Amino acid sequence: MAEVIKVGMADLKTGKAPDSLTTIGLGSCCGVTLYDPVSKIGGLAHVMLPDSTAIKNNSNIAKFADTGIQELYDQVIKLGASKIRLVAKIAGGAKMFEVSGAAAATINVGERNAQASRDKLKQLGVKIVAEDTGLNYGRTVILDCNTGDYTIKAVGKDPKVI
Amino acid sequence: MNLENVSDMYCDVLKEIGNIGAGNATTAIASMLGVKVDMKVPSVKFMDVSEMGGALGDEEAMVVGIFLEVELDINGSMMFIMDMDSAHFLVNSLMMRDKSYMEDFDEMDLSAIKEIGNIIAASYLSALSGLTGMTISPSVPYLAIDMAAAILSVPAIQFGVMGDNALMIQTEFGDDYQVKGSFILMPDEDSYDKILKSLGVVM
Numbered sequence: 001m002a003e004v005i006k007v008g009m010a011d012l013k014t015g016k017a018p019d020s021l022t023t024i025g026l027g028s029c030c031g032v033t034l035y036d037p038v039s040k041i042g043g044l045a046h047v048m049l050p051d052s053t054a055i056k057n058n059s060n061i062a063k064f065a066d067t068g069i070q071e072l073y074d075q076v077i078k079l080g081a082s083k084i085r086l087v088a089k090i091a092g093g094a095k096m097f098e099v100s101g102a103a104a105a106t107i108n109v110g111e112r113n114a115q116a117s118r119d120k121l122k123q124l125g126v127k128i129v130a131e132d133t134g135l136n137y138g139r140t141v142i143l144d145c146n147t148g149d150y151t152i153k154a155v156g157k158d159p160k161v162i
Numbered sequence: 163m164n165l166e167n168v169s170d171m172y173c174d175v176l177k178e179i180g181n182i183g184a185g186n187a188t189t190a191i192a193s194m195l196g197v198k199v200d201m202k203v204p205s206v207k208f209m210d211v212s213e214m215g216g217a218l219g220d221e222e223a224m225v226v227g228i229f230l231e232v233e234l235d236i237n238g239s240m241m242f243i244m245d246m247d248s249a250h251f252l253v254n255s256l257m258m259r260d261k262s263y264m265e266d267f268d269e270m271d272l273s274a275i276k277e278i279g280n281i282i283a284a285s286y287l288s289a290l291s292g293l294t295g296m297t298i299s300p301s302v303p304y305l306a307i308d309m310a311a312a313i314l315s316v317p318a319i320q321f322g323v324m325g326d327n328a329l330m331i332q333t334e335f336g337d338d339y340q341v342k343g344s345f346i347l348m349p350d351e352d353s354y355d356k357i358l359k360s361l362g363v364v365m
Contacts, residue, residue, distance in 0.1 A: 009212045009311070009318055024221040025311020028319055048211075048315070048322050057325045060212075096316050097229045097304040109319055138312020140222060155224060155308055 004142075007031075010063035012045035012072045014079055017145040024140045026092035028110035030133070031141040032069055032117050033089045034126065035148040036081035042145040043076045045069055049109065050116030065116035073124050088126045089150045089162060090117050091141045093133040110134070130162035175361050177206045179293060180331035180345065183286030187333075190281045195255040207330045214318040214328050215311035218243065218344060227313035228279030229304045232287065235296035236356060238349035241317055242282050243310075248341040252278050267307070276303045286331075286345055294360040320348040 002018035009029065015021045017040035023031050026046070035042040045068045049055065052064035061067035077083060093114035114133040121128055132139070132152050140153040152160045207217065215221050226249040228242045244252075253271045254263050256278065267275065280303045291298045306313055321328035331345040349357060 009215050009315065010322065011212060025215055025309040025315070027308070027312035027315030029315050048319055055323060060326060063211075063322060094312070096227070096306050096308065096312060099229065099231065099301075099304050136306070138309040138315075140309065 007044050007046050009046055010048045010060055012043065012062045012068055012075070014041065014043040014072070014075045015143075015145050016041050016079065020142055020144045020146075022140070022142040026139045026141060027094055027096045028092070028113065030065065030090055030092040030110075030113040030117050031139070032065075032072070032121075033141075033143045033150055034069075034072055034076050034081070034086055035089070035143065035145070036076065036085045037087070037148050038082065038085055039080050040145050040148075041076050041079050041081040042143050042148065043072045044141075044143050045072045047113055047117060050112040065113055066120050069117060069120040069124070073126070083125070086126050087129045087148070088121045089130045089143075090114060090121075090128060091132045091139055091150065091152050091162070093117075094138065095134070095136050096138070098136070132160065132162050175293070176329060176331060176347075179286065179289045179347075180206060180333060182289035182292065183331075183345065184333045186285035186289055187282045190285055191252070191278070194278075194281065195252075205332050207332060209328055209330065211318050211322045211326050211328050214314045214321075214330075217314060217330060218245070218310050221311035222309050224307060225310045225313055226275060226279075227306045227308070227316070228276065228283065229306070229316065230280075230283050231301040232298050232349075233301070234299045235294075236290075236298050236349050236353040238347070238353050239320065240283060240287070240300070240348060241346045242279050242286075242343055243313060243346070244341060244343040246307075248343060249275055251341060272305060276305050279303045279305065282343070282345075286347070290347070290357075294357055296356070296360055317346045317348055324351055324354075 005015050005021045007013045007023040021044040023046045030047045032045045047065045048063045050065045052058040052067045093110035137154050142151045224246050231239045334340045
């Protein structure tokens, strides 16, 4: 029986076919997936902030792009995914409000989350095969561990598979 | 400072701000819409940042979020979130339309929602300003209509920068229809201390 594993905010989970992994309503956060198409092992991290070293209170490693993606990588490798076959997909990192003033820097955290995720994946040597980031709307994402398909649902839009 | 150390007294103070703010908002909306409006005592919720997406119920439910920056004595931002039914009710009242009108919002409606959000936000800010004796000025309102979890990720991230906890004031006001909304104040780290000091709260 295939299970749908829910990943919360600032959380990460791993799964194996036939399971799928989902996170609901990504706003400025990023949903970063790692997937090995042969062992069909996948992982999904819901990243909230780009950099753990920029913040004092960083005990929750899943919250940050740098530490969260590292942890996700370690977990899928431990489960038996191959470092060479591992591919990544990124979704989210939206700018929910068109703020122009002083708060713009924090509101634009979406783009910084996406960039920090790309940087971390590059450092780990994981290829990013698809991306759906930016713009101004929320996304619900589902990673199917059978196929590696990453489905993105948004309000008023047709579901998109990347 | 860490939000985890927030005392009961601070929660009480926030509740009081929520109370006065909801009172101010109720009066303002009643006079604008020309209807009798009543309000309930708000509740202050203290939660883990990771739970914030589901704080209003269904994470995928559409909500209206109004975001404003605040500056002068306190720097940071604030947000007012209401469900779609509440937004439809307020806009229909303002536009003098039938209550059953549920079409998608047009440009005029969105502008009306912004204005309502502005009034509600200003009501809370004036409560906060009255209690603390500080001058607080809001920016123009920014509006987004999307999934609750996506809208709430904005305050969650702002709180996430400081720690793992977030504070939310939930309020209801209305007469025959109860408008359900939540108010979130996100002062930056220095401003937290300022608010607490001005209220005489010793941490």
